[in-house]
Amino acid sequence: MNDMKEIIDEIKARCDIASIISDYIKINPSGGNYKGLCPFHVEKTPSFYINTSKQIYKCFGCGEGGDVINFIMKIENLDFMDAVKLLASRCGIDINFNMDEDTKKKIELSKKYQDIHVEAARFYYAQLMKSKNRGYDYLRNRGLDDKTIKSFGLGFAPDGWSSLIDYLTENKGYSIEELMECGLAGKSTKYEDRYYDKFRNRVMFPIFDYRGNVIGFGGRVLDDSLPKYLNSPDTLIFNKRHNLYGLNFARKNIKDRTLILVEGYMDLISLNQYGIKNTVATLGTAITQQQASLIKRYADVVIISYDSDEAGIKAAIRAIDILQKEGLSARVLNLSDAKDPDEYVRKYGVANYNKAVKESIERTKFRIDIMKRDFDIDNGEDAIKFARKAANLIKSIKSPVEIDYYAGYVGKIAGIDVESIKKEIYGKSYTANRKSGKNNTSLKNEKIHIEKMSAIEHGEENTEALLLKSMLEKRDIREIASLKLDYDDFISEDAQKVFKEILEYDSKEESERIDIKEINIPENYMNLLQKTEISAIDIFNRKEVEEMIRNVKKNGMKNKMESLVVKQAELETKRKSLGSEQKTELKEVDVEIMNIALQIVEMNKRLRSL
Incomplete structure (x- = not known):
């Protein structure tokens, strides 16, 4: 199969969505469909529905929805092509896109180099474990257990001149030229036709790509030799500017689209051993724009947890600028008196580290605090x-x-x-x-409350009712609305309930029109819907329908922003009432005010993009 559309259609035809999803969560029959607890947010009552006739899923709690490819992208944290490849392998589809001979050779060579790196990693691991040498002692003294050592494939490069070369050429049949291309071997400048291992007498850290393929190595010296850390050079399969250490582990453990960024291998491995797994590390350099772009695929917020020395602070400031350019929200973790994350988590424990993550400093505040020094x-x-x-x-x-x-x-x-x-x-x-802060706050709250009540009683409630009435009339509108709206986009609680009822009913029935009496609608809202006229809207015009949906979303977002402004004003008033001796409470209020401010900023951005 060579055509992309043909491949995708065949994958969707062969991969039953209920069967695929059941590999990840427990699902139960619900009419002709299935339901279960959503894997994308915490809930006690199932709101995650699978429609087998349409081969789609939808959660009415968090709003996630789509087809089987969307599900795999979300649950496995994969991009589109990798999700397609994963499903293709599951259902036995061979993907052979049309490609020229040079491309085929490059792909075959990449696969061979990956195989060489796997064999090298096995060799280094065997060297570490069979003799319990200096490398093993170093890792155990750093607090790593055997399970963690095995999980990360850590190893030891012997101090011999060509131990790895001999193993890979004599036992595995690879050529010295291939080992040089992989950056594992070098040629002597003194002796012709003599080659040497690039990594010698070092603790070895295999570097994986985000799919888990070994593509390079980092090696830490165990004596006073320089450089202290040595990474593989850029090769056909490895470029340190485009990869992040630990992303293959982190991508399945990301919550709230938040990643922790550390500087070194040991920081990341130590945090992982303590259960902090949403962590990635740069590869011996300052973070690059390419790495920030890679992070953006998985996260919106980055907690920078660099060393607390001057070099770490300067690196954090540079990282903030790069992450910001990529549209990521950057915060900086305060390590207190610890020199690095590894020392902090050992000294203060996981609970305090997680607390420090929650209290991490917003980028502008961090810059001001550093400037103050x-x-x-x-x-x-x-x-x-x-x-x-x-x-x-x-x-x-x-x-x-x-x-x-x-x-x-x-x-x-x-x-x-x-x-x-x-x-x-x-x-x-x-x-x-x-004017006095107290009077301003009072007037502001009153003004917002009056405007909000007026809007609910008139325009915004009617906009919501108009959309819901249209959804009752036409299945296409229900499908579009289910993908573009969540129930909490509606301002009225009654409208939220009706929206959920309509979509739940639609997931069970195939009818074009839903009788208003078939679903559970609060009496007062039933009267409003019956009075609502949809004749002014062309429900067969996609643009008009999408504009109606957009208006509901805009109104809902404005309502949320207004509530945040009121809450912020209340906190400002509370702050003024606190004395300077109430430092802990003042700090808590300040953090809450800042978080609300950032939420408002983010909502403003989303509002402008609608």
Whole structure:
């Protein structure tokens, strides 16, 4: 089979979605379909439904849905092509895309080089375990157990001149030229036709690609030789700028699309042994744009957990810039008095490390905190210089909510009035609002409440009712809405219930139109739906239908933002009532205010993209 569409259609035809999903979760019959507990969010009551006639799944709790390929992409954390390949192998489909001879040779050579690396990894592991040598002692002294050593395939390169070369050429039949191409062997400059192992007297760390193929090695020296760490050179199958150590383990353990980024092999392996598995590491270099792009496939938030020394701090600042360019949210973990994540988790334990992850510092706050170290804040002149430099940093922020938060943060550190900081940020165009905070908050809450109630009672509730009435009339609209909306996109609780009822009914029945009496609708909302006229909408026009769905989503998002603004204002008022001695509570309130601010910023971005 050579045609991509043909292959995908055949995969969908052969791979029964219920059978595939049942390999991952327990499902039970529900009418002619199946249901179970959603694997993508925590729930006690099943809201995950599989429609066998349409060969699709939908969770009415978290909104995830799609076909069998979508499911594999999500559950296995794979991109589209790798999900297609996985399903093809499961159902016995041979994928042979049309390709020229050079491409075929390159693929065959890549496979051969991967095989060589697997054999090398087995050799290094055997050397480590058979004699319990210096390499084994080093790993055990670093706190690793045999199970972890085996899981990561750790090994030891003997101190001999050509131990690996002899094994791979004499026992496995590979040529010296192939070993050189793989970066495992080098040629002597002194003796003609003499070759040597690139890795000698080193603890060996196999480097896997995200699918779990061995593509290179990192080796740590056990004496004073330099370099301390040596990585494989770039080869046909390995480029350190494009790969992340540990991603093959992390991609199946990512929660809330959050990854922890560390610097070294041992940091990652140690955290994994303690159960912190959503962790990746750069390969001996500062993070690259290509690595950030790879992370973006799996995560939206990156917790930077680098060493706490000056070099680690500078590396964290560089990482923030690169991750930010890729559209990732970067936060920095405070290691307290530990020099690296490995030492922290051994000294303070997993619970405290997880707590530090939750309390990790947002990127701008981290930059301000680092900037503060260059100034004597108790000195008036230094405090002013710090405030000006920090204000210049804050100027680059686009969100007014974030600017407002950080202006207050800098003002508190420098002991300077927040209005002065804002004038420094905005320049002459800034006009301060000097009304009392209490009255402003009260008026703001009241205004938002009135606007919200008015909207619910009129436009927004009618928009929701119009969509739901249209969904009752036409199956196509139900299918589009199920993929583009979640029940909590609706503002009215009654509308949320009706949306869920309609989709659950539709998953069991094949009818074009749903009788309003067939589903459970609250009496008051039933009256509203019966009064709602859909004649003004052309329900056969896809653009009009999608615009109606978009309006519901926009209204729901605006409603959530308004609720967050009210909550933020309440917290600001609470903060003003706390005394300086209530440090713990002040910190908790500050963190909550910041989290809300970031949520508002994210929602604004999504709102603009609709």
